[in-house]
Amino acid sequence: MPRVPATERRRQLVEAAFRVAARDGFGALTTRAVCAEAGAPLAIFHYCFASKQELLAELTEQTMSALFDPSRVELGPDVRSSLRAVLRAYWSTVQEEPQREPVLMALTQHALHEPGLEQIAVRQYEAYHRTARAALELIAETCAVTWTLPLPRLARMMVAVTDGVTLAWLVDRDSAAALEALDSFADTLAAHTL
Amino acid sequence: MPRVPATERRRQLVEAAFRVAARDGFGALTTRAVCAEAGAPLAIFHYCFASKQELLAELTEQTMSALFDPSRVELGPDVRSSLRAVLRAYWSTVQEEPQREPVLMALTQHALHEPGLEQIAVRQYEAYHRTARAALELIAETCAVTWTLPLPRLARMMVAVTDGVTLAWLVDRDSAAALEALDSFADTLAAHTL
DNA sequence: GTCTATACTGTGATAGAC
DNA sequence: GTCTATCACAGTATAGAC
Numbered sequence: 114m115p116r117v118p119a120t121e122r123r124r125q126l127v128e129a130a131f132r133v134a135a136r137d138g139f140g141a142l143t144t145r146a147v148c149a150e151a152g153a154p155l156a157i158f159h160y161c162f163a164s165k166q167e168l169l170a171e172l173t174e175q176t177m178s179a180l181f182d183p184s185r186v187e188l189g190p191d192v193r194s195s196l197r198a199v200l201r202a203y204w205s206t207v208q209e210e211p212q213r214e215p216v217l218m219a220l221t222q223h224a225l226h227e228p229g230l231e232q233i234a235v236r237q238y239e240a241y242h243r244t245a246r247a248a249l250e251l252i253a254e255t256c257a258v259t260w261t262l263p264l265p266r267l268a269r270m271m272v273a274v275t276d277g278v279t280l281a282w283l284v285d286r287d288s289a290a291a292l293e294a295l296d297s298f299a300d301t302l303a304a305h306t307l
Numbered sequence: 308m309p310r311v312p313a314t315e316r317r318r319q320l321v322e323a324a325f326r327v328a329a330r331d332g333f334g335a336l337t338t339r340a341v342c343a344e345a346g347a348p349l350a351i352f353h354y355c356f357a358s359k360q361e362l363l364a365e366l367t368e369q370t371m372s373a374l375f376d377p378s379r380v381e382l383g384p385d386v387r388s389s390l391r392a393v394l395r396a397y398w399s400t401v402q403e404e405p406q407r408e409p410v411l412m413a414l415t416q417h418a419l420h421e422p423g424l425e426q427i428a429v430r431q432y433e434a435y436h437r438t439a440r441a442a443l444e445l446i447a448e449t450c451a452v453t454w455t456l457p458l459p460r461l462a463r464m465m466v467a468v469t470d471g472v473t474l475a476w477l478v479d480r481d482s483a484a485a486l487e488a489l490d491s492f493a494d495t496l497a498a499h500t501l
Numbered sequence: 502g503t504c505t506a507t508a509c510t511g512t513g514a515t516a517g518a519c
Numbered sequence: 520g521t522c523t524a525t526c527a528c529a530g531t532a533t534a535g536a537c
Contacts, residue, residue, distance in 0.1 A: 119520080138420025144513060154522055159514060215419070222416055225409070225477060226332025238478045262491060269488045273471025280470050281463060283419060284432045294463045297456060301495035310503060338531060348504065353532055 123161045123171070125151045130172050135212030139219035144168075166229050173220045173233050176213060177240060181206045183248035188255045192306050195252045196299035203275055204295055208288065214279050238272070245271040258306040267305065274298045317355045317365070319345045324366050329406030333413035338362075360423050367414045367427050370407060371434060375400045377442035382449045386500050389446045390493035397469055398489055402482065408473050432466070439465040452500040461499065468492045 117125075129151035134142045144158045144165055151157075162168045186202040188195040207214050221237060224230035245268035253260055260267055274295070282291040311319075323345035328336045338352045338359055345351075356362045380396040382389040401408050415431060418424035439462035447454055454461055468489070476485040 117521090140417065140420065143511080145511080156515085156522055156524090160521070165513065219416055221474075221478065222413055223332075223334065226334065234478045238475060266484070266487050266491060269472075269475060269484055270491060273468060273475055273488060273492075275471070276474050277467025277469070277471030278463075280415075280474070281432060281467055284415065284428050290460070290463055293460055294467060297460060297464060297499075298467075301498060304495060304498055305491075313502075316503090337529070339529070348506095349531095350505065350507090350533085351503085354503070359531070 119161055122151075122153065122157060125153070126158065126161055126168065127172050127175050130168055131176060131212075131216060134172075134216045134219065139216070139223065166227065169220065169223070169227075169230065170233055173217070173224070173237065176217055176220070177237060179210075179213065180240070180244065183244060183251060186248075188252060190256070191303075192252060192256050192258055193300055193303040195256055196303050197296055199248045199252070200271075200275070200295040200299050201292070204278075204292060207279060207282075215283055218280070218283070241272045242268045245269075253306075256306075261305045261307050267302070270302065274302075313355055316345075316347065316351060319347065320352065320355055320362065321365050321369055324362055325370060325406075325410060328366075328410045328413065333410070333417060360421065363414065363417070363424065364427055367411070367418070367431065370411055370414070371431060373404075373407065374434070374438065377438060377445060380442075382446060384450070385497075386446060386450050386452055387494055387497040389450055390497050391490055393442045393446070394465075394469070394489040394493050395486070398472075398486060401473060401476075409477055412474070412477070435466045436462045439463075447500075450500075455499045455501050461496070464496065468496075 126147055130142060130147045133146045133150050137146070145155055147168070148155045148158055158168075162171075181203050183199055183202070186199050189198050217237070221234045224234040224237075242265070246264050249260060249264055249267055249271070252258075278291050278294050278298075281294075282288065320341055324336060324341045327340045327344050331340070339349055341362070342349045342352055352359075352362075356365075375397050377393055377396070380393050383392050411431070415428045418428040418431075436459070440458050443454060443458055443461055443465070446452075472485050472488050472492075475488075476482065
């Protein structure tokens, strides 16, 4: 085994953890599986991380950081096409890396019941709502309109839409239906502008 | 230990499993925990169930059977208020038994990665979509309107809405925001009628 | 037909050799 | 700073006593 600095090891283990969770499911995410995937001996784990929880926290943070960025989306001339563009851009990130969302959902679900991890789920959703809100503000500015509902409520609706569509897709993998639903939601949400 | 018939034991164990999953999370749902909760010795478990998977399958079925029934909802005079009534009725079932949805979500999540259980998640979502579709048809009939989008797409949107709103609520427990979002969704979906 | 005792595997974590 | 060996415990499952 080559001598590798601990920070590098941490990175390797987090990446290995992501691959294991994506491939074999959250239930298979054990310290042993992670070390095996990283090609490292088991005891490396507790040298690099104080606990499994610490790994999960870092895994969540790292997976979130690769999140969809609405400011890079090319918006259309009107609200409806801009909303479609944003939701389609989200969807293309899901399709490009189809493992990310299931892993994030499992992490959220787990964090909700784990005494030291609730804050992770809460911060995760705050980030989602911030992202949605930023997209909505960008659209209002670009298309020179104002929203007729409070932004926090619209942001919650957008997050619910993406989560709900993604969840159904995880079950039946019907990509066409998912995209249709997102487009229709874009149309309906666009009605809330003046 | 009193002698109890096996079918009765099965029922006790499934109920105990629900309580454990609801209280301590899906990760704590072990055969030991279930038997302890049911006040039964550990080995009872594999006398009543061939495997843990069998318990999970029955737990899913039983939890699903207590699902929301849209045909019992009092619809309003127009589409908008009827949709609100349906979504609010769903929401009140979530609020009345706040443990059910988290347990069902965890079961879905788990089933997706478990070789013998995928069909459970698929059937679960088929049931959701059937329920949503029935509600939409009932509204169309009662309010004498027709939907301007295909029913399967609208049903998918309704399921996405309830799932998405519920998921966000599980994280931040903001009931007021959840209800507002559902009402707004009812308004937007009502626009898809002639 | 019902339940007791126990087997065996896999888990996160640690002490201490290199 | 790295890794071997091992711990204590929780996991599912089973053989056989009542």
